[in-house]
Structure formats: structure tokens, C-alpha cells
Amino acid sequence: MKNRLLNICILYMFFPLLLQAADTHSIYNLRCEQEENPLGIETGQPCFSWQIQTQQRNFEQSAWQILVADSPEKLQAGNGNIWDSGKTLSSASILVPFKGKELKAGQTYYWKVRSWDKEDSPSRWSCTHTFGMGLLSEKDWSNAKWIALEKDRKDEIITTGLHGLANVDRELKGKKIGMYRLPQFRKEFTVQKPVKRATAYVSGLGHFDMFLNGEKVGNNFLDPGWTKYDKCALYVTFDLSGQLKQGGNVIGVMLGNGFFNIPRERYFKLLASYGAPRLLMKIQIEYADGSTQTIVTGTDWKTTESPVTYSSIYGGEDYDATKEQAGWMQPGFDDRTWNKALDTGWKTRLLSQRSTPLTVRDRIPTVRLFKTRQGQWVYDLGQNFSGIIRLSLHSKDTHPVKLYPAELLNPDSTVNQSASGAPFWFGYTPKGKGFESWQPQFTYYGFRYVQVEGAVPAGQPNPDELPEIMEITGLHTCNSAENVGSFHCSKPLFNQTYELIDWAIRSNMASVLTDCPHREKLGWLEEAHLMQYSVQYRYNLARLYEKTFNDMRSTQAANGMIPTIAPELVEFEGGFKDTPEWGSTFVISPWYIYQWYGDTRPIETYYPDMQRYIDYLSSKADNHIISYGLGDWFDIGPKSPGESQLTSNGVTATAIYYYDVTLMEKMA
Known part of the structure; x- marks a missing residue:
């Protein structure tokens, strides 16, 4: 018996090795x-x-x-x-x-x-x-409609953004635009059979949060990514298979403005409006017995104004918790006072959002709390980052709270937004019934400090019985591109330098590669190729660049020119409109994708468009020399940094032109 047990133990120990020998x-x-x-x-x-x-x-x-x-x-x-x-x-x-x-x-x-x-x-x-598979043609949307809470104001439609106060005043003559109410939608439906699979295809513009029976669907932030909306919009696909329940179900959706509609209020880098925020959705349910059910947006959906009372990608967000309607995302809610959704009749090209979504990557606690000379409380999160805040408070009434984020402090310790776009704030009106928590849904900013108005930290003197803040936490939001590499060495300076650069990269890696997470949030293209090779050591960028290439194609001019930003949400002038070192991303980045990931498809897809850009650059050349644009941007010279001072544009522009044509030769 003992020998038999010993043999069994030996066999058990060596069984994995036997498997390895077989496989x-x-x-x-x-x-x-x-x-x-x-x-x-x-x-x-x-x-x-x-x-x-x-x-x-x-x-x-x-x-x-x-x-x-x-x-x-x-x-x-x-x-x-x-x-x-x-x-x-x-x-x-x-x-x-x-x-x-x-x-x-x-x-x-x-x-x-x-x-x-x-x-x-x-x-x-x-x-x-x-x-x-996604939805490959318009008919695959099963006659889903773009729905809204209110009609577009046709005289306020601005699809090419205005920038600069002089331009804005000249075009708008003091008129505010984009002041639409922010909607929420609901649709109740019944599931009466076992579900095999359920898939939702959703586009809510500017951005959406989707809920099923009161629970947020997915963990994405600022879906969908921003585009030139008259050229194309993105839709997002969700698997709902395990979330539907037998009986009544409710889809709820809240919308924010994003770049689709920028209101003329608070800070704005540019003004643009494609109309009122709108929603398009198709849900396909496949049952175990082989039957199907399709739910699409239309005038049978109900809508009303949401508790989000202000939404701006540049100016911040306000939320009034007293306007919440308890149970609106649950079956049986009485929505008779809600409006029927409006069919906007709007159309644009739809593409699947294949780039990795934005998510909350890190939670950043407050490390220091102090009071300014003027008596305001400031929370120091100890790290500059892109994102939003999570506010937890206790309130006995509905006194509104304002939170001003900033990267810098003034000499008197108040927050300083002068370099990052002002004024920007998060506003919250509590229900006034005890403990509450909230975080913004449709905007973000770059900041380290948060200055509070209308509340005091818990445990501090509060003679006016203002809301008491229990906690402010930073939520670092960025593109969720997969980590594929890291760096560490024995020298602290190099490790700290690496971390500093990585925070800057993450904070500017949204649905486009931005120049800053506050003042502009635009996709300046020279970053897309100058930083691409180094960033690929840290993150998998293959899916993000799919969107970048489409953004460039969708903004390419009839003469082949590629603008300095993509998507071109606003038209700048001079070198800020057209510069070879920026537009050449359209040639350089597909080659880098091929070198890094072995994917030839961007080259195959966009090669004719690249040829058009090379022809455009050739038309600007004088005896093969190109000399225009921003050049060696922000070099250090005798004047304030900006356009190149110490290096002729003919050097950098011609060098990038030469690099373009050598890459075109290799790709051909």
C-alpha cells in the first residue's frame, strides 16, 4: 500500500513534465x-x-x-x-x-x-x-434616428470653430451660442426569454454615459472620441449579454457637450456648435431560441433635462443634485411628464471607435490642505495630472459649491489658471440631505490644486453651516492604451525624469494626442510623429493611431494639404494652419506603425492621400527647397519663444520634405 501511494505521488509530481514532453x-x-x-x-x-x-x-x-x-x-x-x-x-x-x-x-x-x-x-x-463585427452600412442601423431634447438653432451652427475674441465678436456680435439644455433619455423594454447575446451600438454627441437598469455600462470616460463631426462621428460597441434581466429593463443615457457644442460662457479656446446634443443607438438582442429583438432610438424614447446644468469641454461642468429624478433608470418609473424625443434628421458618416477609450487610471489623494490669506481652502493633490475630481461632502441644505482646479498658485496661495484657461470650475449643488458624492462626467482639466468656494473641510470652523467636504480625490483620466514597457535604473534622477515624462504623456493621451489637457486639447500633429517612437516603448499605440490617420484624412484639403491639427476643429492662420513639420505626420506615422507593429494596412489605405500631400509640398518648393511655416518651434533665442528664431525654415521644412519622399520610396 505504501509503495502504491509513493508511486502515485511520484507520478503526480512528474505529470506536468510528461505533458511538456508530449506538447x-x-x-x-x-x-x-x-x-x-x-x-x-x-x-x-x-x-x-x-x-x-x-x-x-x-x-x-x-x-x-x-x-x-x-x-x-x-x-x-x-x-x-x-x-x-x-x-x-x-x-x-x-x-x-x-x-x-x-x-x-x-x-x-x-x-x-x-x-x-x-x-x-x-x-x-x-x-x-x-x-x-460592427455596423457596416447605414441600413445596418435598422432605421435608428439621431434624437435630441430640443431643436437645433440653425443660425448658431458653426462647424468650423471660431477662435480669438476679435473673430468671435466679429462673427457673433456679442450673441451667445451653444446654450442648449443637457438631456437625459430613457427607453423601457421587456425581456421574456433566455438571452444568448445582446450588443449595443451607441453614439452620443458630444459625449455620453449609458446606463442599464441604473448601472453604468462600461468604464469609459468621454465616449466617443472627438472628431470633425460633419465629416464623421464615432460609435462605441458594448456587450450587454450578462446585464439584461428577465422582465423589465431600462436604458438610460446622459449627454454632455464636448467639442460638438461649445457654449459661449466661461473659458473657451474656440467656439463651435453642430447643434443640440444628440443620441443614436441600436441594441440587438439574440435569444437562445434563435429569435431576435431590435431596439433603436426614435421618437418613442422619452427625454428631459438632466441634472447636468452646464457642460463645456473648456469651461467645466455644473451638476444640480436637486434636479435628480429618483428611479428614472429603473422599470416602472412614471415618465409622463417627460417629452417625446425629437428626430433631428441629422446625418454624418459613422465609424466604430476602435481606439482604446479614456478611463480613470489613477486615484490621487489630497496630500496637503491649507488656507489662503483671503480665507479660501485649497486642496493640494501633490501631482499635476489630467482629469477630474471626486467630491464627498455632508450638507444640510442646497448651498452650491464651486471647485477651481489649477496647475499653479499665485504668490498669495490662491489658484492660478492664467496659463491653462480661465475661468474653469466644477460646480455642485447638493441635495442637502446628508452625505453625498459626485464627479464630473463630460469635461476634464490639467491641475494639481483645487480651490473651494461655498464649503469648508470637515472639522474646520463652520459658522455659516456651509457644506462640509469629507474628501476630494483626483481622478487621473487618460487613454487606456496597454502598457508594454517600463524603465527603472539605479540612478534616482533618471527614474524621476522618466516618471515626469510619463505623466506628461499620459495627461496628453486622450482620443487625440493633445498639446495640453486644459487650454487647447487639440491634436497638434508634430507630437504624433516626434513622440511616437519613444512612446511606443511604453504603450501600445496601434489602435490609437487608427483614429489619428482617419482624423488626418478627414481634414485633408482638396489641394492635398494636411493642417497642423487633426481633427481640424478650428482653422488657424499662417504657419498655425499649414506647416510641413506638422502635416508630414501623415507620411511618417504610417511608416512607424509598419516598423513597430508590422502592419502595412495604413500604408496601403492612405498611400494615395500621402501622394497628394507630397504633391502639395512639391508645389510649395522652389528648386526642391521648402521654406515656410513654424520651423523649429519654440527654440530658445533672443526673443520670446515661438516661431523659429535661430534656424531657417528652409532647413527644417526641407529636411522633413526630404524625409517624406525617402519614406514614400520605401513604402512604394
Whole structure:
């Protein structure tokens, strides 16, 4: 008996080694279109990638086989009814293109892969992964309508932003624009059968928060990414499969203005308005019995003004908790006083948001609390970052609270917004019934300090019985691009330098690569190629640059010129409109994507547009010399920094032009 137990123990100890001997390698980290189990794929030929785990030295993959099916049961049975590649002799494991049957809009597909080593020994099949197709044409939206709370004011539509007070006053003559009410929408529906799959396709402009039965769907921030809205808008895809319940369900949506509608109030870098905030949505429910149910936005949805009473991407956000309607996101709520949603009749090109979304990356606690000479309380979060605040307070009444974020302090310790856009503030009106918490939904700022007006910190003298702040926490919001590298060494100075740069990168990595997270928030293009190579060591940028390329194409001029910013939400003048060192991102960045990720598709897709840009630069050349634009921007010279002072534009502009054409030669 003892010998039998000993043999069993020995077998148990060596069983993993026996498995390793039988399996020379295994497949892991499956990706489709650079993402694990993606949704909203719009290409008819998605590309697959995988990695190999092995104990062998000098391992080489000699072949692979991919199966794609339209159900997990078929895939489990080895039936690749959508694509069975067969054993394909190839060492490729990165961006292997799909070559099966036509993929259908809104359909979920299941795939797996196996490979062979150089001795022709196969691996086991990988785990099953999925990818979901987006909505590929207008008809796939099933007649969904763009709905709104109120009609557009046609005389206020400004699709090319105005900047500078002189321009604004000349065009608007003192008139305010963009002062629309912020809407919330609800739609109640019933689920009466077991759900197999449910998918939502949503675009809320400028930005939206979506809720299902009172719970926020996803953890994204400022969806969708900003675009040139008359050229295209983005929609976001969510899997709702595990969130629907039998019986009554309610979809709730709140909208903020974003860049879609910038009100002329408080601070604004530019003024633009495409009309009232609006919503487009389709929900596709597939039941276990094979039937389907489709829910789309239309005039049968109900809408009313939300507690968000002010929303500006540049000026801040106000929230009045006394306007909350308890239970509005739950079944059975009495919405008879709400309005029927308006059909705006609006149309624009729709694209799936394939770039990684913004999320809350870090929570930053207050490290110091002090009082200014004038008596205001200031919270020091100890770190400059992009984002918003999380406010927790106790209030006995509805006294409004204002919070002014800033990067700097004045000599008297009050906050200083002079370099970051002023005035900007977060405003909160409490319900006045005890403990409450709130965070903004549709704006963000770059800051370290928060100055309070209308409240006092808990535990401090409070003779006026103002709301008492229990806590202010910073929420660092940025693009959720995957971390792929890090740096650390034995020298603290280098580590601190690295951290400083990383905070700056993250704080400017939104749905576009911005120049600053407060004053402008615009996608100045020279950053997109100058910083690209170094940032790729830290973050996976493949999906973010998909959006960057489309932003450039959507703003390319008829003569081939690429503006200095993309999307071109505002037209600047002179070198701020057109500079070779900026527009050349359209040529340089696709090449860098190819070098880094092995993806040739941006080159294939945009090559004709790149040619148009090269032809434009050639038309500006004099005997192959180009000499215009901003040049070596912000070099240190005898005058205040700005346009190049010490280096001729003919040097940098011609150098970048030469670099462009050498890259075009390689790409060709």
C-alpha cells in the first residue's frame, strides 16, 4: 500500500513534465485586430495574432491553422464553417489576415489557432476567442434616428470653430451660442426569454454615459472620441449579454457637450456648435431560441433635462443634485411628464471607435490642505495630472459649491489658471440631505490644486453651516492604451525624469494626442510623429493611431494639404494652419506603425492621400527647397519663444520634405 501511494505521488509530481514532453509548445495571447476579443470590427479582413510558449531552444513555427465559426459549438466540434485555413506553411504569427467567407454586420465570430514546430509536431488548439463585427452600412442601423431634447438653432451652427475674441465678436456680435439644455433619455423594454447575446451600438454627441437598469455600462470616460463631426462621428460597441434581466429593463443615457457644442460662457479656446446634443443607438438582442429583438432610438424614447446644468469641454461642468429624478433608470418609473424625443434628421458618416477609450487610471489623494490669506481652502493633490475630481461632502441644505482646479498658485496661495484657461470650475449643488458624492462626467482639466468656494473641510470652523467636504480625490483620466514597457535604473534622477515624462504623456493621451489637457486639447500633429517612437516603448499605440490617420484624412484639403491639427476643429492662420513639420505626420506615422507593429494596412489605405500631400509640398518648393511655416518651434533665442528664431525654415521644412519622399520610396 505504501509503495502504491509513493508511486502515485511520484507520478503526480512528474505529470506536468510528461505533458511538456508530449506538447512541444502552446498558443496564448490571441489577438484580433490588435485586441483581445474585440467588438465593433469594420474591416472585412480582420487580422489575427498569437504568441507561442515553449521550453524548446531555437524554436521555429513551421505552420499554423486557424478555424473561424459562427457558433462556439461548431468551433468546439472542429467545424470552421466561416474559415478553415487548413495547415498553412508559414512562420507568421502577427497580423495574419482572415480569408474566409464574407463577415456579416453585428455578428459575433469564434476562432482558435494551432501551430506546428519545425519537427512538424502540432500544438493543442488554443482557447476559443471571439470578435464582433460592427455596423457596416447605414441600413445596418435598422432605421435608428439621431434624437435630441430640443431643436437645433440653425443660425448658431458653426462647424468650423471660431477662435480669438476679435473673430468671435466679429462673427457673433456679442450673441451667445451653444446654450442648449443637457438631456437625459430613457427607453423601457421587456425581456421574456433566455438571452444568448445582446450588443449595443451607441453614439452620443458630444459625449455620453449609458446606463442599464441604473448601472453604468462600461468604464469609459468621454465616449466617443472627438472628431470633425460633419465629416464623421464615432460609435462605441458594448456587450450587454450578462446585464439584461428577465422582465423589465431600462436604458438610460446622459449627454454632455464636448467639442460638438461649445457654449459661449466661461473659458473657451474656440467656439463651435453642430447643434443640440444628440443620441443614436441600436441594441440587438439574440435569444437562445434563435429569435431576435431590435431596439433603436426614435421618437418613442422619452427625454428631459438632466441634472447636468452646464457642460463645456473648456469651461467645466455644473451638476444640480436637486434636479435628480429618483428611479428614472429603473422599470416602472412614471415618465409622463417627460417629452417625446425629437428626430433631428441629422446625418454624418459613422465609424466604430476602435481606439482604446479614456478611463480613470489613477486615484490621487489630497496630500496637503491649507488656507489662503483671503480665507479660501485649497486642496493640494501633490501631482499635476489630467482629469477630474471626486467630491464627498455632508450638507444640510442646497448651498452650491464651486471647485477651481489649477496647475499653479499665485504668490498669495490662491489658484492660478492664467496659463491653462480661465475661468474653469466644477460646480455642485447638493441635495442637502446628508452625505453625498459626485464627479464630473463630460469635461476634464490639467491641475494639481483645487480651490473651494461655498464649503469648508470637515472639522474646520463652520459658522455659516456651509457644506462640509469629507474628501476630494483626483481622478487621473487618460487613454487606456496597454502598457508594454517600463524603465527603472539605479540612478534616482533618471527614474524621476522618466516618471515626469510619463505623466506628461499620459495627461496628453486622450482620443487625440493633445498639446495640453486644459487650454487647447487639440491634436497638434508634430507630437504624433516626434513622440511616437519613444512612446511606443511604453504603450501600445496601434489602435490609437487608427483614429489619428482617419482624423488626418478627414481634414485633408482638396489641394492635398494636411493642417497642423487633426481633427481640424478650428482653422488657424499662417504657419498655425499649414506647416510641413506638422502635416508630414501623415507620411511618417504610417511608416512607424509598419516598423513597430508590422502592419502595412495604413500604408496601403492612405498611400494615395500621402501622394497628394507630397504633391502639395512639391508645389510649395522652389528648386526642391521648402521654406515656410513654424520651423523649429519654440527654440530658445533672443526673443520670446515661438516661431523659429535661430534656424531657417528652409532647413527644417526641407529636411522633413526630404524625409517624406525617402519614406514614400520605401513604402512604394
